[in-house]
Amino acid sequence: MSKKTVINIGLCGFGTVGQGVWKHLMRARADLESRLGVCLEISAVAVRDLRRKRTVKIPARKLTKDAMSIATDPKVQIVCELMGGTDLALKVTLAALSAGKVVISANKALICAHGAEIFATARKHGGHFFFEASVAGGVPIIKALREGLVANRFPHIYGILNGTCNYILTQMEERDEPYDSVLAEAKQLGYAEADEALDVQGWDAAHKAAVLAWLAHGIWVHPDRMIVEGIDRITPADFKNAATLGYGIKLLAIITRDFVSNELSVRVHPTLLPEGNVIANVSGVYNAISVTGDVVGTTLYIGKGAGQDATASAVISDIGDAVALLRNRKGMHLISEVPLPAAGGLKLAPLENIRGCYYLRLTVRDEPGVLAKVASVMAKHHVSIASVIQNPSEVADTASLVLTTHESHERAMRGTLRQLNRLASVVDKPLLLRISEFKA
Numbered sequence: 001m002s003k004k005t006v007i008n009i010g011l012c013g014f015g016t017v018g019q020g021v022w023k024h025l026m027r028a029r030a031d032l033e034s035r036l037g038v039c040l041e042i043s044a045v046a047v048r049d050l051r052r053k054r055t056v057k058i059p060a061r062k063l064t065k066d067a068m069s070i071a072t073d074p075k076v077q078i079v080c081e082l083m084g085g086t087d088l089a090l091k092v093t094l095a096a097l098s099a100g101k102v103v104i105s106a107n108k109a110l111i112c113a114h115g116a117e118i119f120a121t122a123r124k125h126g127g128h129f130f131f132e133a134s135v136a137g138g139v140p141i142i143k144a145l146r147e148g149l150v151a152n153r154f155p156h157i158y159g160i161l162n163g164t165c166n167y168i169l170t171q172m173e174e175r176d177e178p179y180d181s182v183l184a185e186a187k188q189l190g191y192a193e194a195d196e197a198l199d200v201q202g203w204d205a206a207h208k209a210a211v212l213a214w215l216a217h218g219i220w221v222h223p224d225r226m227i228v229e230g231i232d233r234i235t236p237a238d239f240k241n242a243a244t245l246g247y248g249i250k251l252l253a254i255i256t257r258d259f260v261s262n263e264l265s266v267r268v269h270p271t272l273l274p275e276g277n278v279i280a281n282v283s284g285v286y287n288a289i290s291v292t293g294d295v296v297g298t299t300l301y302i303g304k305g306a307g308q309d310a311t312a313s314a315v316i317s318d319i320g321d322a323v324a325l326l327r328n329r330k331g332m333h334l335i336s337e338v339p340l341p342a343a344g345g346l347k348l349a350p351l352e353n354i355r356g357c358y359y360l361r362l363t364v365r366d367e368p369g370v371l372a373k374v375a376s377v378m379a380k381h382h383v384s385i386a387s388v389i390q391n392p393s394e395v396a397d398t399a400s401l402v403l404t405t406h407e408s409h410e411r412a413m414r415g416t417l418r419q420l421n422r423l424a425s426v427v428d429k430p431l432l433l434r435i436s437e438f439k440a
Contacts, residue, residue, distance in 0.1 A: 004033070007323055008043040010070035012092050013082035017106055017133070018045070019056045020312030021080060025319070032316075036323045044070045046083075071095040078322050080315060081105045086113050093118060097127030102322040106133035106311055112207040116220055128325060130318035135208040136161060136287040138310030139303040140317070144291065145215040152293025154216040157255040158438060159279055159289030161208040161268075163305040164192045164199040165231050165251040169270075170283040173239040173249070179232060191285060201230035202251065202268040209253035212289075213266045217257060219346055227267035227354075227410065233431050234270055238361065241389055241402050245359075247272035247435065248280040254436070256349075263349035272359055272435040278302075279438070290438065351411035357386065357435040358413055362401045362420065363393055363428040370425045371401065377423065381416045383408045398427055404435065 009025075011018050022042060025032070033040055045058060046067035064070070071079055071092045079096040081103055083089045089110050096103045098121060105111065111118065111134055122129050132142040145154075160166050164186060171182045183200070186192035198204045206223035213221050231251050242249050252271040257264045273280035278300060282288040287305025292298045304310035364370045375385060389402040405413075413432060420430050 004037065004039045005327070006039045006041055007078060007326065008041050008076045009078045009080065009319065010073065010076040011042060011045045011080045011082060012067040012070055012089075013080075013084065014045050014047045014054070014058075015082070015084075016308045017311045017315065018080070018082040019054060020308035021082070021315050022058065023056050024309070024312050025316055028316075032320065036320060036327075038323055038327065040319075040323075043076060044073065046070055067092050068095060071101070072099060074099070076101065077326055078102045078104065078319060080319070081107060081110075082315070083107075084109075086110050090114050090118075093129075094121050097121045097129065098125045100126045102128045102130065102325065104130045104133075104315055104318040104322060106131070106315060108134040108204070108207040108211055112210040112220075112223065115211070115214060128322065130322060131211070132318050133311045133314035135211050136289060136301070137163075137303070137305040137307065138313040139287055139289065139301045139305060140314070141212070141289050141291075141301050142215065143317075144299070144301060145212065149291065149293050149296060149299070152295045153257075153259060154255070154291060154293055155257055155259065156292040156438070157212055157216055157289065158252050158436070159301075160250055160282055160287050161205040161253045161289070161305065162199055162202075162251060163285035163287055163307075164196070165202075165205070166282070166287070166305075167191050167285045168200070169231060169234070169249060169251065172234070172236055174283075176236045176239075178236060179234060200232050202228045205251060205253045205268045209255060209266050209268055212253070213255050213264065216255065217264055217346060219264065221264070221266045221348065223268075225266075225348060227265075227269060229269040231270050233429075234433075237391065237400065238359075238431070238433070241361070241391075242272050242359070243275075244389065245272070245387070245404065246275055248275055248277075249273075249433070250280060250282075252279075252436070257346075258349070258353075261349075261353070262345050263347055263353055265349040265354045267354070270433050272433055274437060277438055351414065352409045354410045355407055356409075357407055357437075358383075358405045359433040359435055360403045360405070360416075361431040361433075362403075362426055363395065363398050364401050365425045365427060366393075366397050366399045367425070370399075373423060373425055374401065374403070374420065377419045378403075378405075378416055380419070381408075381412045383412050383416050395427070 279288045288302040384406040386404045391400040393400045
């Protein structure tokens with residue numbers, strides 16, 4: 001019997017995800033080696049603190065503080081970049097790719113900021129880059145787009161890409177509790193970071209949306225060119241209003257392409273979804289993505305979007321693909337290696353072409369004529385009111401005014417908000433949410 005090839009793997013970063021990869025790779029090692037036909041060896045692990053106690057046992061001889069030494073070690077064929085951040089992580093990634101290695105990453109911020117450079121380096125030097133764990137944790141959305149759905153063009157991709165926000169919104173709705181108290185609980189449970197801004201203001205989901213937009217349409221859209229809004233101004237009253245109107249509220253990433261005008265929009269914001277929509281009913285820390293292809297129709301992907309086990313599952317899946325690539329390097333050319341070229345003439349949609357219906361909540365002085373003034377402002381911007389709900393406000397002598405609109409567009413709504421903010425009868429910053437009638 002011929003001796004099996006040994007594949008040496010280096011882990012750069014040994015926090016929650018890195019320890020999960022070690023734990024599950026060791027647990028399933030015999031099965032994986034049998035299926036892949038190789039011996040898997042984690043030969044080196046880069047850490048910040050050599051003396052730190054960890055939940056998994058690892059031989060001290062495998063530990064190093066020098067991540068670059070793993071990236072450049074000729075014996076290491078697969079480098080797992082699990083450090084996070086965009087400084088050292090980028091240096092390690094580029095060094096490994098320049099040496100012709102396979103790099104596996106869970107770092108959506110790195111890919112969003114430096115994806116073009118990373119893939120150009122991989123092409124130039126014969127390296128390969130895998131990143132299933134960067135979006136939606138254990139949900140195999142990257143493989144679906146790059147492999148299973150390759151025959152399709154994608155007019156619509158939307159979904160829940162941040163489990164922290166979905167947990168907070170779920171608890172607010174189910175328990176009728178305010179944002180601040182649910183956020184504090186989420187931090188205690190480990191679902192939210194000490195500095196929650198990246199999650200709750202929408203930026204984490206925006207980084208992931210950038211990766212999906214590139215996979216589906218071959219164009220990098222930086223988050224500062226998206227509409228990005230968070231969940232921190234949503235109240236329990238908004239869930240009640242939404243339910244009255246037949247909707248739930250989710251923080252969604254939405255990627256829409258009009259193939260006639262060849263315009264793309266990428267946005268992240270709280271959205272009212274019909275109560276019968278599957279994604280509207282995905283709760284807790286789960287992620288869910290709906291992908292509509294012009295050949296296959298609509299497919300749905302739901303599962304744990306974060307956490308040690310889900311992310312480790314995705315990293316190990318990429319290790320399996322990387323081993324297959326290394327064993328068949330001469331004859332194998334994975335779709336995942338090559339970034340799709342941006343379709344000729346594809347451009348970002350201007351605000352007036354991003355259309356939809358809207359939910360607008362205002363806190364106004366409880367006095368005659370206020371609704372007429374609000375309606376006048378909206379009429380000036382050609383925004384038509386579809387419904388009105390008026391509720392008492394917690395602030396004395398004020399009322400909560402909730403309006404929904406017929407179809408309008410982002411530019412008109414921005415103008416409307418600017419003018420409403422200047423009305424003396426509007427006593428707090430208006431809250432604008434989008435309404436999307438996705439059917440699945």
